[in-house]
Amino acid sequence: MQPSKxxxxxxxxxxxxxxxxxxxxxxxxxxxxxxxSQEVVHSIGLRGGGESGFxxxxxxxxxxxxxxxxxxxxxxxxxxxxxxxxxPFMTDRLRNFYSYWGFGAHAGYIRARTLFSGQTDDGCALFxxxxxxxxxxxxxxxxxxxxxxxxxxxxxxxxxxYVEFFGEDxxxxxxxNFGLTFKYTF
Numbered sequence: 001m002q003p004s005k006x007x008x009x010x011x012x013x014x015x016x017x018x019x020x021x022x023x024x025x026x027x028x029x030x031x032x033x034x035x036x037s038q039e040v041v042h043s044i045g046l047r048g049g050g051e052s053g054f055x056x057x058x059x060x061x062x063x064x065x066x067x068x069x070x071x072x073x074x075x076x077x078x079x080x081x082x083x084x085x086x087x088p089f090m091t092d093r094l095r096n097f098y099s100y101w102g103f104g105a106h107a108g109y110i111r112a113r114t115l116f117s118g119q120t121d122d123g124c125a126l127f128x129x130x131x132x133x134x135x136x137x138x139x140x141x142x143x144x145x146x147x148x149x150x151x152x153x154x155x156x157x158x159x160x161x162y163v164e165f166f167g168e169d170x171x172x173x174x175x176x177n178f179g180l181t182f183k184y185t186f
Contacts, residue, residue, distance in 0.1 A: 019109075019134075041057075041058075041059040041062075041147075041185055041186075042056075042057070042058055042059075042185065042186050043055075043056070043057045043059070043154055043183035043184060043185040043186070044056050044057075044183060044184055044186075045154075045181055045182050045183030045184055046181065046182055047069060047071070047179045047180070047181040048179065048180050048181070049177070049178050049179030049180055050160065050174070050176065050177030050178055050179060051069060051071045051073065051078065051080070051160070051177060051179065052071060052072070052179075053069050053070050053071025053072060053078075054069070054070045054071075055067065055068070055069050055181055055183060056068045057183065059086065062086050062088060062098065063085070063086055064083070064084065064085060064086065065083075065084040065086060065100065065102075066081070066082070066083055066084070067080075067081070067082040067084060067102075067104075067141075068080065068081055068082075069082070069106075073108065073110060073135075074110040074111065074112070074168075075110065075111035075113070076108055076109040076110035076111050076132070076135075077108050077109065078106055078107070078108030078109075078110075078135065079106065079107055079108055080104060080105070080106040080139060081104045081105060081106075082102050082103070082104035082139060082141050082160075083102045083103060083104060084100045084101065084102035084141060085100060085101055085102055086098050086099075086100045086145075087099050087100070094146075096146060096147040096148070096149055097144065097145075097146050097147075098144070098145045098146075098147070099142075099143070099144050099145075100141070100142065100143055100144075100145060100158075101140075101141065101142040101143075102140070102141050102142075103138070103139065103140050103141070104138075104139045104141070105136070105137065105138050105139060106135070106136065106137055106138075106139055106162065106164075107134075107135065107136045108134075108135050108136075109132055109133060109134050109135060110132070110133050110135055110167060110168065111130060111131070111132050111133075112130070112131045112132075112133055112168050113128065113129070113130050114128070114129040114130075114131075115127070115128055115129075116129065133166065133167055133168060134166050134167075135164060135166050135167040136164070136165055136166045136167075137162050137163050137164035137165055137166070137167075137172075138162065138163050139160055139161070139162040140160065140161050140162070141158055141159070141160045142158065142159050143156050143157055143158025143159060143160075144156065144157050144158075147185065152184055152185045152186060153182070153183070153184065153185065154182075154183045154185050155180070155181070155182055155183075156179075156180070156181045156183070157178070157179070157180055157181075158178070158179050158181070159177070159178055160177045160178075160179060161173070161174060161175045161176075161177055162174050162177060
């Protein structure tokens with residue numbers, strides 16, 4: 001007896017969900033077990049733009065930061081981890097304005113959907129082909145961040161290009177990934 005196509009799709013989706021859970025556990029483990037230093041800022045928020053999603057950032061002494069982004073992308077999910085180097089703008093008026101740059105990686109899955117027409121015994125029909133694809137790649141990031149001292153809020157504008165080695169296309173480069181993030185700091 002042949003296994004049905006729906007069983008293979010269910011098995012593939014189940015394997016993807018197990019893989020994504022493992023990625024989430026690893027990212028959370030790394031974020032929780034970071035060593036505390038003199039001044040640590042945690043922030044959580046929402047990023048809008050090329051990769052919209054939930055953001056968690058751990059800033060250590062305003063020198064280094066680790067950022068995690070969980071985003072929804074093309075009917076799938078993506079986890080991104082970034083290491084960032086902070087540099088303050090030392091001016092008389094902007095003491096809480098920072099620039100940062102860094103690099104990282106992302107992994108996840110997307111669900112590709114293709115519609116095509118075909119001939120049947122009853123005439124022409126429209127068919128749908130759905131496939132789940134693993135995605136993974138390398139990211140760069142540079143941006144500016146402003147921390148409000150009167151409120152626990154931070155706003156950042158960033159540019160995050162990436163190179164992808166898996167996905168719908170085998171190789172993909174995106175140079176136009178900009179984002180605006182609003183974060184609650186604690």
